[in-house]
Amino acid sequence: MRAPLAAWKGIRAQSGGQLFHHIHELDLLLSLMGPVERLFMLGDRVAHRETRGFSDEDDALLLNLRFESGALGTLHYGSSYRRGEHYLKLNGTNGSVWVDWHQSAIELRRVGEPPVRIGINGDVQEDEQRAAWFRGERGGGVVFGSPEEHPPDFLRAPMKREMHAFLAAVGGQPAESEFQALIDGTAALRSVAVAEAAMRSGSEGIALDLTSDIHDCDYNG
Numbered sequence: 416m417r418a419p420l421a422a423w424k425g426i427r428a429q430s431g432g433q434l435f436h437h438i439h440e441l442d443l444l445l446s447l448m449g450p451v452e453r454l455f456m457l458g459d460r461v462a463h464r465e466t467r468g469f470s471d472e473d474d475a476l477l478l479n480l481r482f483e484s485g486a487l488g489t490l491h492y493g494s495s496y497r498r499g500e501h502y503l504k505l506n507g508t509n510g511s512v513w514v515d516w517h518q519s520a521i522e523l524r525r526v527g528e529p530p531v532r533i534g535i536n537g538d539v540q541e542d543e544q545r546a547a548w549f550r551g552e553r554g555g556g557v558v559f560g561s562p563e564e565h566p567p568d569f570l571r572a573p574m575k576r577e578m579h580a581f582l583a584a585v586g587g588q589p590a591e592s593e594f595q596a597l598i599d600g601t602a603a604l605r606s607v608a609v610a611e612a613a614m615r616s617g618s619e620g621i622a623l624d625l626t627s628d629i630h631d632c633d634y635n636g
Contacts, residue, residue, distance in 0.1 A: 442606040453481040455622040519545035545569040
């Protein structure tokens, strides 16, 4: 039986590897936690070792990070898990934040106060659509950008807001300070540089100290 052909996301030379599929989660973590000081990553093809022609990239990645602030972080990525999860959890001095994409909800807990829960999109219909998508009630799966497929509203609405902000910046309107790193490319370079360093760490089996010249890191796995 002929093995299925890999989509471009399953070919490391075309996609950059599993970590680059989830660059948004890494970018979000960096925007919240600040610069990374040191990292170490392990990766392997755990669940698809016998698969031929389907994918040549690792299906499990474990990334550990030490931030310049002294905080620690860890990221688990992959397609080898029987129980899929998609969340970001932050624990701080006075409370915690839980971002759960499967439920399309953000929960804030502060010491001595009741939990506060809001939707990720801030729109009841869009948040319910996202939750239903992850429950498998409305197709699920990954949108690869085919012109025949239209992303669901919970993705299209934020994309429209992003494009409006981008067009405003191109038109000469000053960007709000919190969005400046998105407009001038700083956030993108930072995320790609950390991802490349992580891929190098996983390939060479070493921990890496990240310095101000991190953007010179070029991993060609």
